[in-house]
Amino acid sequence: MTDFLEVKDLTMQFGGLTAVDSLSFKVAHGSIHGLIGPNGAGKTTTFNMISGFYKPTEGQVLLRGEDISGLQMHEVARRGVVRTFQHSTLFAELTVLENALVGTHMPFRPNIFAAIIGWDSEDRSGAEARAKEALEFFGLDHVMQERAGDLSHGHQRALGMAVAYASHPDVILLDEPFTGMNPEETRQMMDLMERLKADGITILIVEHDMQAIMGLCDTITCMSFGKFLAEGGPQEIRNHPAVIEAYLGGARHVA
Amino acid sequence: MPKFLIWIAALAALIALPHGLSFSQQEILVFLTINVLLVASYRLLTLTGEWSLGHVVIMGVGAYSSALLTKKLGVYVPISMLLGGVIAALIAVLLSFPLFRMKGFYFLIGSFAAGEIIRLLWKRFRDPFGGAKGIKGIDPMPDFSVGFYQFDFFEPTSYYYFAGIIVAVCLWILWRIEKSPVGLTFHAVHWQDKLAQASGVNVRAYRTLAFAIASGFAGISGALLAHYIGTINPNAFDIDLMVYVLTWAIVGGTATFYGPILGCVVLTVINEIVLRELGLEQMRPLIYGAIMILSILFLPNGLESIVQKFTKRRAAEGAPERRPAE
Numbered sequence: 193m194t195d196f197l198e199v200k201d202l203t204m205q206f207g208g209l210t211a212v213d214s215l216s217f218k219v220a221h222g223s224i225h226g227l228i229g230p231n232g233a234g235k236t237t238t239f240n241m242i243s244g245f246y247k248p249t250e251g252q253v254l255l256r257g258e259d260i261s262g263l264q265m266h267e268v269a270r271r272g273v274v275r276t277f278q279h280s281t282l283f284a285e286l287t288v289l290e291n292a293l294v295g296t297h298m299p300f301r302p303n304i305f306a307a308i309i310g311w312d313s314e315d316r317s318g319a320e321a322r323a324k325e326a327l328e329f330f331g332l333d334h335v336m337q338e339r340a341g342d343l344s345h346g347h348q349r350a351l352g353m354a355v356a357y358a359s360h361p362d363v364i365l366l367d368e369p370f371t372g373m374n375p376e377e378t379r380q381m382m383d384l385m386e387r388l389k390a391d392g393i394t395i396l397i398v399e400h401d402m403q404a405i406m407g408l409c410d411t412i413t414c415m416s417f418g419k420f421l422a423e424g425g426p427q428e429i430r431n432h433p434a435v436i437e438a439y440l441g442g443a444r445h446v447a
Numbered sequence: 448m449p450k451f452l453i454w455i456a457a458l459a460a461l462i463a464l465p466h467g468l469s470f471s472q473q474e475i476l477v478f479l480t481i482n483v484l485l486v487a488s489y490r491l492l493t494l495t496g497e498w499s500l501g502h503v504v505i506m507g508v509g510a511y512s513s514a515l516l517t518k519k520l521g522v523y524v525p526i527s528m529l530l531g532g533v534i535a536a537l538i539a540v541l542l543s544f545p546l547f548r549m550k551g552f553y554f555l556i557g558s559f560a561a562g563e564i565i566r567l568l569w570k571r572f573r574d575p576f577g578g579a580k581g582i583k584g585i586d587p588m589p590d591f592s593v594g595f596y597q598f599d600f601f602e603p604t605s606y607y608y609f610a611g612i613i614v615a616v617c618l619w620i621l622w623r624i625e626k627s628p629v630g631l632t633f634h635a636v637h638w639q640d641k642l643a644q645a646s647g648v649n650v651r652a653y654r655t656l657a658f659a660i661a662s663g664f665a666g667i668s669g670a671l672l673a674h675y676i677g678t679i680n681p682n683a684f685d686i687d688l689m690v691y692v693l694t695w696a697i698v699g700g701t702a703t704f705y706g707p708i709l710g711c712v713v714l715t716v717i718n719e720i721v722l723r724e725l726g727l728e729q730m731r732p733l734i735y736g737a738i739m740i741l742s743i744l745f746l747p748n749g750l751e752s753i754v755q756k757f758t759k760r761r762a763a764e765g766a767p768e769r770r771p772a773e
Contacts, residue, residue, distance in 0.1 A: 281639060302632060304660075
């Protein structure tokens with residue numbers, strides 16, 4: 193497996209606070225890579241830097257060897273790195289189908305002149321087919337005409353991923369996708385991620401649900417207080433003394 | 448095909464309308480037609496979630512541009528109107544660089560300031576803008592004949608037909624844009640600009656696009672006005688008119704394409720027919736203010752919500768309803 197996405201000495205400072213401190217790790221193509229750590233470890237900040245939401249203070253994000261750090265979010269997205277957001281960030285007022293259609297913005301770029309004259313019917317039907325495909329994949333095809341804001345929580349999370357999937361991404365960044373899901377929903381979501389992986393999509397995932405992370409990821413990077421702590425397979429991380437210390441506190445602190 | 452028949456009937460009514468009106472009412476009808484385009488173009492800007500206070504000044508940019516092009520360069524009038532719209536759109540693109548560093552309330556105030564600067568420039572520079580007195584003796588639209596109808600532009604009826612055709616074409620284009628994937632992207636930028644950006648949408652470019660298109664059509668409406676009344680001055684495009692545009696949009700509702708147009712037509716009819724009959728014309732700002740407050744209190748979704756109630760009932764009986772995209 194080749195190095196596909198590489199984070200190199202990534203640092204983010206907010207004023208005097210160093211949220212992420214020269215973090216480095218590599219994500220292999222076609223793998224599911226987990227990023228874990230206690231609260232406040234800087235996982236989401238790292239995510240925001242990779243996706244272009246923040247511009248890193250120092251360091252690089254390399255995609256296929258190209259430096260994408262500091263690019264705007266839509267420019268990063270156009271290079272194939274698409275993210276989802278924590279909580280249910282959706283176009284709540286639009287229908288489910290319209291949400292997915294926005295996701296097809298990149299493969300079917302709208303053209304205003306063609307739209308006025310009506311020469312874009314091929315693109316429109318293509319975009320609709322792709323949007324429906326993405327919704328079917330996530331089991332949302334039966335709620336296509338409903339308002340996204342009216343969906344159940346589990347469906348909203350799935351829709352967030354469907355919007356990302358509709359754009360034919362190479363890498364999907366998932367920000368806490370299992371938050372607020374019951375075990376049954378979590379299990380279904382894990383199945384879907386396995387299928388995304390089978391499709392050749394690389395997944396980078398930030399998550400608190402250890403069961404899901406351990407069952408899903410090929411490689412896990414653990415960070416604590418903005419620093420790299422450990423990396424390895426699920427078994428390795430589970431038994432890594434530094435990780436256990438970070439989560440449970442060191443032995444000497446235990447009374 | 449009952450829907451087709453409704454359109455034919457509406458078209459016939461619009462053609463017949465001026466013949467049942469007095470001369471001054473015919474003139475008001477022309478202004479109403481122009482204002483419909485103004486308020487419909489304003490709605491396109493509000494699709495991206497931004498409300499501007501400079502829209503009327505942009506309309507003035509179209510009016511001044513078209514007037515100056517005909518006066519100084521002798522450009523043929525209908526072409527100058529189109530160019531007026533293009534220039535208004537270009538000015539909007541220039542303004543977008545400072546203005547779209549702001550969002551929401553800050554954009555509102557910024558657009559007001561930008562508009563006032565443009566108005567001050569018109570007042571300050573007597574050449575070519577004519578200072579506070581503005582430009583007089585703007586070439587009227589040249590008369591022409593289409594065989595069965597002789598356009599004589601000293602007649603408001605003729606100008607009404609002419610403006611009506613132009614406005615109809617512009618509304619059709621605006622409607623096509625709104626119903627296209629571009630329109631959907633405008634909605635996306637409005638409701639969740641971060642998620643839109645993560646889907647690869649260049650948010651800044653789409654905001655600018657909406658602003659430029661809205662300004663272009665506002666410019667065309669300004670040019671239509673300039674060549675009808677023949678004289679324009681900076682005070683014709685002041686904040687008073689802007690407040691009327693806002694009132695039309697808010698009373699009509701901005702969730703649908705026809706909402707602001709409905710607001711514009713209903714309020715103009717109330718103003719010109721009812722108030723003029725009662726001799727309360729001078730109280731127009733007072734009554735407009737009262738109507739706005741009442742509509743916000745009792746009809747928060749605008750006049751369009753009344754129409755929607757009826758169309759929804761009909762849709763429930765027939766084909767499955769498609770919810771408007773906002």
